Amino acid sequence: MTPSEKEIERFRTLTQLPGIAAHEMRVRDYMKTQLSAYSDELVFDGLGSVFAVKRSKKAGAPKVMMSGHMDEVGFVIKQITPKGLLKFFPLGRTWEHVVMAQRVKVYSSLTGQAYPGAVASIPPHLLPEDSARRLLSLDQMLIDIGAESKQEVLDAGLRPGDMIVVDGPFVPLLGGKKLLSKAWDNRFGCALALDVLEAVAGEELDVDLYIGATVQEESGLRGAKTSGYMIEPEVSVVFESSAANDNMGDPEELGQQGKGVLLRYLDRTSITHRGLFMYATGLAERKKIPFQYFMALGGTDSGEIHTARSGCPSITVGVPSRYIHTNSSIMDYRDYVAARDFALAFLRSLDRERYEKEILSYSR
Template sequence: MTQIRQETLTRMKELTELHAVPGFENEVREYLKEKMAPYVDEIIGDNMGSIYGVKKSKKENAPKVLVAAHMDEIGFMVTEMTKEGMLKFTALGGVSSDVWLSQTLQLKTREGRYYNGVVGSIPKHFRTGKETGVSIADMLLDVGAESLDQLKEMGIKIGDTIVPRTDFERLTENRVLAKAWDNRYGCLVGLELLEQLKDKELDVDLYVGANVQEEVGLRGASASVNLIQPDLALVVDCSPANDMKGHIGLSGALGKGVLIRILDRTMILSERMRDYLIDTVEEKEIEHQYFQSPGGTDGGEIHKSLTGIPTAVIGVCARYIHTSKAIYDVRDYLSAKTLLEELVLDLSSEKIEYLKFN
């Protein structure tokens, strides 16, 4: 039976149900500030909104290790309000247009009011047979308003943000349905890493937190690197699984463990870092799988920052990411959490110097 704490499941629910699109990550930021505070010496942030909890080593001149998630999720922004009381919107992050018709979305106003609505679709009765795929620019969100005036009375304005309206649900012992596991996984695993290490002394200064605006082009990572100037980085992010018809190549499968991400479109895992990860998972008998991603992570910006930073992605996969619902496996989360903890406990000045090419 999968041993996962109720507290972890509660945090999963809390984090995935927060409303935080790129550039508007405040709900997750405030959650992390509150939850990390008991486990760190201080919390720091940059001018874009990324935040990090700092756990200092007692060793002088200890190297800095960055554990970086991202706070934002894919979503939308209101771009037009029609006289009929409908809302037009644009995407924030990489989304496909074919998955949103008839989906329930949640709008958040500037005053913090929330409204649920449905993306309109043409019923079968009114279809002519000539319809083609609908672009996001042509979609309308129906929040129940009868007019433009009512939208204004509801406090809705152009620029308000929209996310999928999805409740966290544990489907079976191992499988969970939620929105935004990309990348509330990283926020959760970082928080629980700090909790696990609360009473342990480290050979490194540990910086654990989350960046902003990853989903729109890895925009927040550079600012946080300039703030912290880490010697090594471990990026924690969620990637797409493609296993509905079996485990195909290096595409990621639920329940097969933490991802050893050897390649994506933004970063190639270095030879030394690759061997270090493999040696660790084999020695500690951590369930793992090799992974090649068609996307990227904040590691794409971090690894080439400053004079180059040894970087690895400690990831998990989920089905149907960048839609209104994802399904993931809690065993993969536990494998990733174990690997992350083992790495941080093992890292030292000598180990980090070896992982650099100098």
Template structure:
């Protein structure tokens, strides 16, 4: 396995970047992008892309930098932190987990706690605990002591889980594959294509604030004004016990995901078919997903300006929107291969043929 790839994955997944607090990941993305191109563009919210190629049309490829997490909402008089979610969370995955409070001066470790089960009623034990009933313990005894540690209302709170290849080294554990997988893919596509003579201009990087409403996608698309766009993200793997195959049949190691429909977008059919044909031409494995329970940055890309044909190319992941997640190395590699092959074919006449319905 490529050690440089593993190191990049480790750096991306272990660097914190909550919605509205993406500066650490932004700086890492910028550091990586500048090794491939000096042409870097960033919007006023912090979405960032590197540009290679000098021909029309413009092609946009982006993951999103932000991860689900929390924000300190109040401090109790006894020194516990109350918190609100940044992005979607399910109460079952939170209790007794370690978290990191990102203060201005240093990071502090805390533990998500609640009233113990020994004192819950039978009915209470059957329910998913509301986040409003949880707290974070950082080892303080008063509000004053918490404040002396530098913690303030509005501080971001991140999950804790190191990057680690599992027993099968292609199975990769981290806390933030949603969506550092997309950031990784965007960087590797930029790296691979920088020496090519492209028939277009590729803008590749990542957006901010996807988890709270696809906000950076809207501003980035307005800034770049691409003719074609690709969002790269993760999808829900169904290859675990208890999953209904009618909900999702996606499996790790079976190839990247081509989204034919989600809550935020139906892809432009001409572009969809073009991507599928390219995958088949190059014997690139892929999986098809139709899922109404989520959306991606493509939801904003495709309705920007007068409409941008857009496609989502993702990888399946287990346990997203929790403290841990797992993806397969081969899926990442095949997603990079597919996007590179597609982008190399997007010249002016091809792109003109991928717009409209006639």
């Protein structure tokens, strides 16, 4: 099972667009264009989250929110040194082990120009033995774009606060089903939102669907809070690329690639509504969609959406991606297909009666 050429092109485009928290403009432009092809109504929150609206003809249809998030983990320029090197600050959770010596792209907010660079590293030949064994912290690292002075950097249009993303090309791996790239967290969710909307565009649903992507997830679930408040969903499905934990070969570890969609029951920011979780797992079993029970130490947009206004049953639906938050994360296309099958089955199965009897009844 491998992706089509159309899917490959969508994956390539989405993963290669730069967009850290509060700098999602290029990703949002793409999402607006694609969502507009299948919906006449787009809504935005004040931070930049974007959703297509597909309304049901059924009176009293439950309001369903489905969303990925546009931002990827990255950095901003913190300071420019007299030698023209860049000090930087992370936006999103980053591990020092995977930053050193990475290639990056630095984007000018003034001109839009991208400048290639590298996270500077000192060769071990130039370090005392005890220093060579110690890992530098992020605030000790610098980015080298080839400039020789602070003025040269300023003349290039770069300023503190400008965006830095890791350079991680999109590459299908051996066999074609595993896909290597930066930013699967969470351009997976963006791609899935577009695929789902396209699939149901010509159908009559028994729900009012709001589907799209939020902003600033990696910096604190900010877009989820504002869009959840705006939409006031009755049920939410969050699309998220989660951490796979299968590459050491232990089949008991959570997050196995190629084994199906992840249905998350617990993480640091939310406990999945029990009625919704039972409905989701029962649906996957009935439809014979491969799925995995999943919990995580991190959090997702569900953490804010499930407490929006008076509360909203919310579940995180994901794929297990290896090496997330690096320039070389890997997604398995088979899991993507399972996630898409689940999202479509969920939309096509839900109506007001099922929502109240099989989901909301657990809260009554």
